[in-house]
Amino acid sequence: MSAAVIEARKISLTFQTADGPVHALKDVDLTIGKGDFVSFIGPSGCGKTTFLRTIAALETPTGGELSVNGMTPDAAQRARAYGYVFQAPGLYPWRTISGNISLPLEIMGFSRSDRQERIARVLDLVDLAGFGGKFPWQLSGGMQQRASIARALAFDADILLMDEPFGALDEIVRDRLNEALLTLWRKTGKTIGFVTHSIPEAVYLSTRIVVMSPRPGRITKVIDSPLPPERPLDIRDSPEFIALAHEVREGLREGHGDD
Amino acid sequence: MSRTLPVLTVVAAILLVWYLGAIGMNAQWARDQAARAETQLTTSALIADTLTQDRPVLPAPHQVAAGLWDGIAGQKITSKRSLIYHAWVTLSATLAGFGIGSLAGILLAVGIVHSRAMDQSVMPWAVASQTVPILAIAPMVIVVFASAGVTGLLPKAIIAAWLSFFPVLVGMVKGLRTPDGMQLDLMKSWSASGPQVFWRLRLPSSLPYLFASLKIGVAAALVGTIVGELPAGATAGLGARLLSGSYYGQTVQIWSALFTAAALAALLVMLIDLIQRLVLKRMGLGG
Numbered sequence: 001m002s003a004a005v006i007e008a009r010k011i012s013l014t015f016q017t018a019d020g021p022v023h024a025l026k027d028v029d030l031t032i033g034k035g036d037f038v039s040f041i042g043p044s045g046c047g048k049t050t051f052l053r054t055i056a057a058l059e060t061p062t063g064g065e066l067s068v069n070g071m072t073p074d075a076a077q078r079a080r081a082y083g084y085v086f087q088a089p090g091l092y093p094w095r096t097i098s099g100n101i102s103l104p105l106e107i108m109g110f111s112r113s114d115r116q117e118r119i120a121r122v123l124d125l126v127d128l129a130g131f132g133g134k135f136p137w138q139l140s141g142g143m144q145q146r147a148s149i150a151r152a153l154a155f156d157a158d159i160l161l162m163d164e165p166f167g168a169l170d171e172i173v174r175d176r177l178n179e180a181l182l183t184l185w186r187k188t189g190k191t192i193g194f195v196t197h198s199i200p201e202a203v204y205l206s207t208r209i210v211v212m213s214p215r216p217g218r219i220t221k222v223i224d225s226p227l228p229p230e231r232p233l234d235i236r237d238s239p240e241f242i243a244l245a246h247e248v249r250e251g252l253r254e255g256h257g258d259d
Numbered sequence: 260m261s262r263t264l265p266v267l268t269v270v271a272a273i274l275l276v277w278y279l280g281a282i283g284m285n286a287q288w289a290r291d292q293a294a295r296a297e298t299q300l301t302t303s304a305l306i307a308d309t310l311t312q313d314r315p316v317l318p319a320p321h322q323v324a325a326g327l328w329d330g331i332a333g334q335k336i337t338s339k340r341s342l343i344y345h346a347w348v349t350l351s352a353t354l355a356g357f358g359i360g361s362l363a364g365i366l367l368a369v370g371i372v373h374s375r376a377m378d379q380s381v382m383p384w385a386v387a388s389q390t391v392p393i394l395a396i397a398p399m400v401i402v403v404f405a406s407a408g409v410t411g412l413l414p415k416a417i418i419a420a421w422l423s424f425f426p427v428l429v430g431m432v433k434g435l436r437t438p439d440g441m442q443l444d445l446m447k448s449w450s451a452s453g454p455q456v457f458w459r460l461r462l463p464s465s466l467p468y469l470f471a472s473l474k475i476g477v478a479a480a481l482v483g484t485i486v487g488e489l490p491a492g493a494t495a496g497l498g499a500r501l502l503s504g505s506y507y508g509q510t511v512q513i514w515s516a517l518f519t520a521a522a523l524a525a526l527l528v529m530l531i532d533l534i535q536r537l538v539l540k541r542m543g544l545g546g
Contacts, residue, residue: 058444077450084448086441094463094542103459104449135543155449 005069005159005191006032006055012063013050013217023216024050025061030210030219034158037185037192039202040210041248042255047217048195048210052161055193056084069158080108082159083152087167089144091136091151097123098132101151108155122150125184142173146180153188160192167197178204179233186229199252203227203245204236211248213255221251274320278310281319285309288316314508326515339495342519348496349484350523352412356419357480361473363420364427371428372435372461373453389425393483396421398490415496419483423476430472434465463542470535477527485520497523 013025025047032038040048053059054066057073068076076082091100098119105115123129126146136144145165152160166174178201185192196202202209203225211221226240235241289308293300300308310319318326330342337344367385370377397418404414438460446456488498497516504512 056448058447077448080450082448084445086445088441090441090445092460092463094544096543107446107449107451107455107459 003034004031005034007067010064011061011066013059013061026216026218028219032191034191035189037205037207038210039194039196039206040212041196041202042212043214045214046212048212049163052163052193052195056082056161080155080157082161083157085149085152085162085165087164089148091144091147093136097134097147100147101154104151104155118154122153126150142169142177158191160190163195175233182231199245199248200236203241203248209248211251220255223247277320281317282306282309284316285312315510318511318514322511323514326511327518330515345495345497345500346519346523352415353419353481353484355412356416356483357423357477359416360420360423360480361427361476364424365431367428368431368435371432385425385428393422393486397486401490415484415487418487419480422483423480426472426475430468431465434468435461437464474528474531477531478524481524
């Protein structure tokens with residue numbers, strides 16, 4: 001495994017609620033290397049999204065140590081270490097697709113010519129060249145989500161954090177976007193953290209699969225994928241794929257056995 | 260065509276009810292006059308009389324139309340009998356008050372959205388201010404300003420602002436709070452500053468709400484101005500026109516002033532609607 005990009009040591013996060021403390025994360029240990037594609041899978045409440053948010057400094061752990069690119073998550077956020085993609089595209093309806101991709105660049109103070117160059121490049125990367133002048137409502141859901149990925153890529157962060165980015169899309173669009181995401185990952189060499197509910201999606205995309213379980217949110221299993229980086233869609237019918245999916249399902253079941 | 264027919268039907272129905280009302284309400288006076296002159300009125304003569312009285316209880320539509328025409332086109336616009344002159348006096352105070360009120364509403368909303376302390380301390384007072392009857396407040400405002408030597412436009416504008424700031428405040432608070440957690444998280448993930456979040460996310464999100472509340476606000480400002488013109492013994496403005504009409508039993512004058520005020524309010528709301536369309540279309544929100 002290559003150099004560690006994200007290192008978590010005994011990360012805990014406890015929310016204080018009216019019904020008492022909720023242990024969203026407990027003693028999470030994980031190292032993510034440069035260029036890894038890591039999926040987080042588990043049932044609701046297992047802390048997969050929360051863990052992704054702590055990496056992004058959108059939540060602060062109540063215990064443990066977390067470093068992103070060798071910095072604290074806060075410092076990494078200021079250093080533009082990551083781009084974040086949510087389940088909904090979250091595009092501004094009053095901005096064109098180009099305008100939306102331009103938004104983080106404006107906030108980060110890129111010059112106008114630099115912005116235009118970057119917008120053109122990432123639109124190309126997500127296969128949306130020619131759609132920059134359209135408004136979000138003129139695009140399909142899948143295209144909108146691609147635009148939001150372009151927005152996350154525009155400022156050249158090494159890490160891409162994706163929280164169920166294709167969860168709201170239908171399966172056909174989802175397959176296409178999964179394929180496109182793999183191509184994009186191979187082309188750019190980004191480190192990707194990917195939260196999902198779907199076993200086939202996790203197995204198809206990842207170099208490593210992190211299985212999590214709830215109450216308290218924790219990692220129950222980390223599975224390294226034996227699949228090659230080059231993955232056509234029909235790899236999902238191969239025995240290796242099916243065996244891996246089975247292993248993930250077993251891991252999920254074990255996690256539930258603790259309840 | 261399919262839309263003009265229902266509209267004309269409704270207008271015709273209103274006019275019919277109005278004429279019947281005028282005949283019914285003015286008939287007593289016509290009968291009394293006839294009794295005093297010891298003559299008998301035929302039904303047709305009675306109806307004709309009810310629709311042509313100088314000081315009817317309820318003037319007939321054509322009398323109000325004539326009054327409006329005379330007030331608008333029949334006078335020099337500098338004349339004290341010109342409705343254009345009075346409408347302008349009211350309009351200028353309305354616009355001044357609307358400007359002050361909207362600005363206050365927007366600024367307070369920005370403060371309330373950004374400060375929990377302001378949310379808890381300002382909002383109750385804003386609500387309380389609207390529960391006070393404006394008819395009770397207006398004379399006090401006029402008197403206080405007059406004692407300080409300020410008369411004319413400003414006191415009326417303050418009353419107009421009093422009524423118009425509230426809808427703008429409520430609408431703007433709602434609008435500035437529309438961005439959801441995800442959109443705010445995105446901004447945070449880019450380490451955006453507070454002003455960047457405000458100018459690029461909160462403010463544009465709030466504009467549809469702002470325009471809706473500006474329409475309510477401008478109509479409220481007009482009401483506020485007219486109420487402000489009533490107790491001042493003001494000699495100019497639609498409110499003064501209403502008051503002097505009621506002193507002298509000039510019902511046609513009252514109704515003419517009322518219609519002018521209604522037309523003015525409709526015009527102002529339409530103007531804001533037009534600006535709203537242009538702005539939202541430029542923002543790509545027009546659909």
